[in-house]
Amino acid sequence: MGVELKGNRIEIACPKCDHRQMEPSMVISTLCRSCGLHMDIMDGQPVLRPTHATRIATPGKPPLQHASTGGDATAGEPGKASGPGFLRKFFHREQPKRSVDCYHCHRMFEVVSDAQSSQCPKCGGYISLKDFDIGNEWRRRIQTRGDITIQKGASIIGVDVQCHNLTVLGVLSTSVECSGTLRIRSNGKIIGNLKCRELRVERGVEVEFQGEVYADSAYIDGDVRAQITCTGTITLEKKAHLQGPARAGEMVVKAGAKHTGLLEVIAADPAE
DSSP states (O other): OOOOOOOEEEEEEEEOOOOOOEEEETEEEEEEEHHHEEOOOOOEEEOOOOOOOOOOOOOTOOOOOOTTTTOTTTTTSOOOOOOOOOOHHHOOOOOHHHHEETTTTTOEEEETTOOSSEEOOTTTOEOOOOOEEOEEEEOOEEESSSSSEOOOOOOSSSSEEEEEEEEESSSSEEEEEEEEEEOOSSOEBBBOOOEEEEEEEEOOOOEEEEEEEEEEEEEOOSSSEEEEEEEEEEEEOOTEESOOOOOEEEEETTTTTTEEEEEEHHHHHHHH
């Protein structure tokens, strides 16, 4: 899905938290990407959905009127508790959130954890958050900030992959960019360049990376042949063996582990 033209977009200000975000001009409802509030859009302005409450009227008195925003009509009365009631707190609990890295402009922003898609607040690009469970041979490009699992006997071959976390139990033969963890749990050769926040090679795994590997940190507990660049720490567990040139901010080699090849220690980026 392409990025919508700027002239066909409007700016929406959340009436709850005042977060501002860009939306398509034909939008009729949306969620605030900061607090998760559900808003209807009328004439280009956000409108809170009306909520209704019921109270038993006191004998001899007219029924209490409730505002459409769900305010408590007893607020401020002596002896009456103010603020939202138990049921409102229970049914309107704030949903947990997670951070998302836009694969168009790499802006970090937050979404509710069970969202299936979102829109980057900076560039307006569509972001898929769908998870993929690959159970056979896959030959179509994947672009998501959800998680991918390649099951045993399955494969991804010859197509670019962008995702959050990737777990490899089968065959991976392509270039990959992960905003989270790339976890290798199967033996074999991986063709293509890999970029991830964290690389984890599980215990006993024998793997050869035939492209270049870039990671913020790496944890190796198997037999690995690779050319790896790590801005943070490479950790070799006690039975690990890393073969090939390595560039890292730091390397931790536990008793029994070994590294065969050149090691270059790189300085941390002063801007970080």
